[in-house]
Amino acid sequence: MSLDNKSITARAHTNIALVKYWGKKDEKLIIPNNSSISLTLDEFYTETTVKFDDNLYEDVMYLDNTKIDNMQPISNFMNIVRKLSDTNKFAKINSYNHVPTSAGLASSASGFAALSAAASKAAGLNLNNIELSKLARRGSGSATRSVYGGFSEWKHGTDNDTSYAVSIQDPVKMDINMIAIILNNQPKKISSRKGMKMSVNTSPYYKAWEQQTTRDLKSVKNAIYNNDFTTLGKTAELNSMRMHALTLSSDPSYLYLNKDSLLVIDYVKSLREKGIECYYTMDAGPNVKVICQSKNIEKIKLYLLQSFDEENIKISKPGGSIKYL
Numbered sequence: 345m346s347l348d349n350k351s352i353t354a355r356a357h358t359n360i361a362l363v364k365y366w367g368k369k370d371e372k373l374i375i376p377n378n379s380s381i382s383l384t385l386d387e388f389y390t391e392t393t394v395k396f397d398d399n400l401y402e403d404v405m406y407l408d409n410t411k412i413d414n415m416q417p418i419s420n421f422m423n424i425v426r427k428l429s430d431t432n433k434f435a436k437i438n439s440y441n442h443v444p445t446s447a448g449l450a451s452s453a454s455g456f457a458a459l460s461a462a463a464s465k466a467a468g469l470n471l472n473n474i475e476l477s478k479l480a481r482r483g484s485g486s487a488t489r490s491v492y493g494g495f496s497e498w499k500h501g502t503d504n505d506t507s508y509a510v511s512i513q514d515p516v517k518m519d520i521n522m523i524a525i526i527l528n529n530q531p532k533k534i535s536s537r538k539g540m541k542m543s544v545n546t547s548p549y550y551k552a553w554e555q556q557t558t559r560d561l562k563s564v565k566n567a568i569y570n571n572d573f574t575t576l577g578k579t580a581e582l583n584s585m586r587m588h589a590l591t592l593s594s595d596p597s598y599l600y601l602n603k604d605s606l607l608v609i610d611y612v613k614s615l616r617e618k619g620i621e622c623y624y625t626m627d628a629g630p631n632v633k634v635i636c637q638s639k640n641i642e643k644i645k646l647y648l649l650q651s652f653d654e655e656n657i658k659i660s661k662p663g664g665s666i667k668y669l
């Protein structure tokens with residue numbers, strides 16, 4: 345196909361799973377064992393520009409103005425785009441993360457979703473949301489859900505054609521916010537990719553996780569439809585702890601949480617005892633996300649300020665879908 349080498353920019357927001365994806369049945373195609381549900385966040389996003397260039401002999405990428413040395417994951421992903429669009433040109437990619445990179449705040453989700461949108465359009469493809477979601481999935485599982493705003497569900501499927509995300513609700517009807525407490529913005533020691541593989545292969549509780557996650561998914565989905573904040577929060581909190589129990593029960597055992605994560609968990613519990621309803625969820629890193637309603641944001645923030653700096657407390661409402669800029 346002949347391309348006109350247009351420069352295309354797309355923005356995608358991160359999402360935080362309320363029912364987590366933790367384990368693949370196909371590592372190459374990134375097909376998960378379970379379906380998952382997430383909320384896309386307004387505050388954290390990635391903006392990526394892609395331009396194919398006749399003079400390049402390999403893909404080049406800059407992330408926050410720094411050249412990426414290990415281009416393998418990106419080049420593999422761009423090969424999929426090249427195959428879909430029947431081109432052999434390479435691209436220059438410029439990406440800006442408005443997310444602390446690799447700290448459990450899902451920068452790979454917004455990153456690969458933004459890259460999918462920008463690269464596919466720059467390659468002359470005009471993908472619909474389901475096709476974009478499948479493409480984003482090939483970069484990183486959680487990116488599958490970042491195509492959509494609000495609540496979305498990644499249906500696990502069984503192969504490349506049946507594993508993609510759909511929108512559950514956007515705009516979101518529920519009054520729901522997330523307060524992210526940034527405890528560490530250093531890249532994690534054990535990537536989610538490696539961690540989930542260890543859990544699948546060695547945790548004796550993996551089977552139970554699969555069964556329980558299927559129940560948690562139904563419960564969170566119903567809570568969304570019934571505007572039931574309490575059930576949603578309780579279930580998301582439990583599901584997150586169940587995921588972390590898999591890391592603890594793997595061989596060798598590993599842990600994403602640190603002492604500050606445990607402190608935030610204690611804070612959330614004591615806030616609840618005081619009648620301030622809130623819940624917590626954590627991903628493959630120490631940062632904790634507190635799930636709350638608007639009326640409680642300031643009270644929770646005041647509480648957190650006892651131990652954490654204001655700049656590390658980020659409040660976010662639900663975010664929107666992928667946009668071309």
Ligand code: DP6
Nearest residue numbers: 361364365484485486536537627628
């Ligand atoms: C804990 O999507 O980063 O955030 O598919 O291997 O790239 P890969 O993993 P990734 O894992 C996300 C794990 C999680 C839960 C979730 O987002 O559902």
